[in-house]
Amino acid sequence: MLRLDLQFFAGEKTEKATPKKRQDVRKKGQVAKSQDVNTAILLFFVFIILYVTGDLLKETMTSMYRSSFTEYIHHDLTQDYLFHVFIDVLRQISLALLPIVLMAIVAGLASNFLQIGFLFSTEPLKMKLNKIDPIQGMKRIFSARALVELAKSILKIISVGAITFSIIWMNKDEMIMLVDKDLNGALAFFGTMTVQMGVAAAIGLLIISVIDYTYQRYDFEKQNKMSKNDIKDEHKNIEGDPLIKSKIKERQKQMAMQRMMSEVPEADVIITNPTHYAIAISYDENKADAPYVVAKGVDFVARKIKEVARSHQVMMVENRPLARALYDKVEIGEVIDEEFFQAVAEILAYVYRVEKKI
Incomplete structure (x- = not known):
């Protein structure tokens, strides 16, 4: 009975993952990572770059609108000319959106690097039948992790909604007075308020993401815990079976003594x-x-x-x-x-x- 109890406790996963275990799961693409960190950082810097390049976007859109009614409208509608107009419009939009796209790429890469460092793995792309197993799918839906994700999603919706409503409420008086402003003034107001809501929402999400990242690390450590038997087996695989090693050493001593x-x-x-x-x-x-x-x-x-x-x-x-x-x-x-x-x-x-x- 005592032996069975000892075997049970030896098989219970109570030990932290060893460096080798961490390296193995990392090669499989399994790391402690919060997607909310990526989203928050991405939104924050995208709205910042929108604020910086807002004038460029307005000028690009205005120029396209002006060209449509001063240049394009007077030409004959042919296939070649339509292609020319399409390429011209695509070029202008691409140049205007290029800073935003580059900032999004840099922010996405930086947020991942901050969390997990450099990692390239094709393991998550492999086909796994258990991902389409309905029984396993139901278990994932009604698991504790799914409940945490649901609570987190509700918290994000409430936080972003409260932040955006607060900013709109604070600017309600100025919004009512827009009837006295021209088009440029109204666009500038709505552009500034949109950036304020975006940056504030991103900061709110960043705070939530810190909590989520802490939970992801805890969950990652819990999932990768090892039993004492696992650690012994790993040590045997790395160092070799102690019994075999002792026999090898004994044989080596015998050979040395014979020589x-x-x-x-x-x-x-x-x-x-x-x-x-x-x-x-x-x-x-x-x-x-x-x-x-x-x-x-x-x-x-x-x-x-x-x-x-x-x-x-x-x-x-x-x-x-x-x-x-x-x-x-x-x-x-x-x-x-x-x-x-x-x-x-x-x-x-x-x-x-x-x-x-x-």
């Missing part, structure tokens, strides 16, 4: 502790300028070195401090340090004398 033991028969002498340490020393002028360690070990490995040495009649000399010092300071395959030259040379000289007598 080391194969060098022991060629050693000139084995310096021992005598029970705990064993250091195999060789000296070959063609390989090194000084004696070097071909094998070393403690306890079990030391016993194996001595067994191989006995079977191949390699001499063993007991020198406790030298054996310990060589084990601590000299690695296998390395030349011994200068501080050990004297002691090792005396042992090698003794070994060579004994072998000659034999």
